[in-house]
Amino acid sequence: xxxxLETSPFLCVEGRYIGGASGAANFQAYVSQITRLVSxxxxxxxxxxxxxxxxxxxxxxxxxxxxxxxSGSTADWLWIRNTAxxxxxxxxLALLLLFFGIGRLLSKNQFAKSHHILDPASTRLLAxxxxxxxxxxLTGVGSHIDVIRxxxxxxxxxxxxxxxxxxxxxxxxxxxxxxxxxxxx
Numbered sequence: 001x002x003x004x005l006e007t008s009p010f011l012c013v014e015g016r017y018i019g020g021a022s023g024a025a026n027f028q029a030y031v032s033q034i035t036r037l038v039s040x041x042x043x044x045x046x047x048x049x050x051x052x053x054x055x056x057x058x059x060x061x062x063x064x065x066x067x068x069x070x071s072g073s074t075a076d077w078l079w080i081r082n083t084a085x086x087x088x089x090x091x092x093l094a095l096l097l098l099f100f101g102i103g104r105l106l107s108k109n110q111f112a113k114s115h116h117i118l119d120p121a122s123t124r125l126l127a128x129x130x131x132x133x134x135x136x137x138l139t140g141v142g143s144h145i146d147v148i149r150x151x152x153x154x155x156x157x158x159x160x161x162x163x164x165x166x167x168x169x170x171x172x173x174x175x176x177x178x179x180x181x182x183x184x185x
Contacts, residue, residue, distance in 0.1 A: 037100065038103065038122070041123065042096060042122060045129070046126065048134075049089055049129055053085050053133060056085050056137040057082075059141050060081050060141060063081075064081045065080055065081070066081070066136065066139065066140075068084070084136055085136060088129050088132055088136070092126055095122065095125055103118075124158075128151060131148075131150075132147075132148060132151060135147030135150075135151060
C-alpha cells in the first residue's frame with residue numbers, strides 16, 4: 001500500500017475501504033449507497049415541496065383560484081387552491097416512486113450504464129416541481145415576484161446550455177446526431 005492512501009475514499013483490491021476497520025461491511029454499505037436512484041437529496045426536494053404546500057394551505061385563502069391557462073388577457077382555465085397545490089405534490093411523489101422502482105428493477109450493469117443520466121434527470125425534475133410549488137405559494141400570497149416564469153427562463157437557459165454542449169461535442173459515441181448534422185453541411 002502506498003503511503004498516504006490509508007485515509008482516502010478509494011477501494012483497494014480486497015473490496016474494502018483503504019484504512020477501514022471492517023472491510024466487507026463498509027463495502028456492502030458503499031455498494032448499497034451506489035445502487036439507489038432516490039437519495040436524501042431527492043427527499044430534500046420532496047420536503048421543500050411539502051413545506052411550501054403546508055405554508056400555502058395556511059397562508060392562501062380557501063376561495064383563491066389560480067389561472068392555469070390564459071387566452072389573450074383572460075383566464076379560461078382555473079384551478080382552486082387545493083387542486084393546484086396537490087398536483088405538484090402528487091407529481092413529486094409519483095416521480096420519486098417511479099425512479100425508486102426503476103432503480104430497484106435495473107441490474108447492476110444496467111444501473112451503472114444509466115445512473116449518470118437518471119440521477120440528474122430526477123434531480124432536475126424534482127427541482128422544477130419544488131420551484132413551481134414555491135411559485136404557487138408566492139402567487140397565492142400576492143407577491144409580485146413571478147417565480148414560475150423565472151423557473152421557466154432558468155430551465156430554458158439550462159436547455160440552451162445543454163444544446164450548445166452537445167453541438168460542440170467531439171466524442172462520436174456521445175452525440176452521433178450532432179456529428180451527423182455537422183457532416184451534412
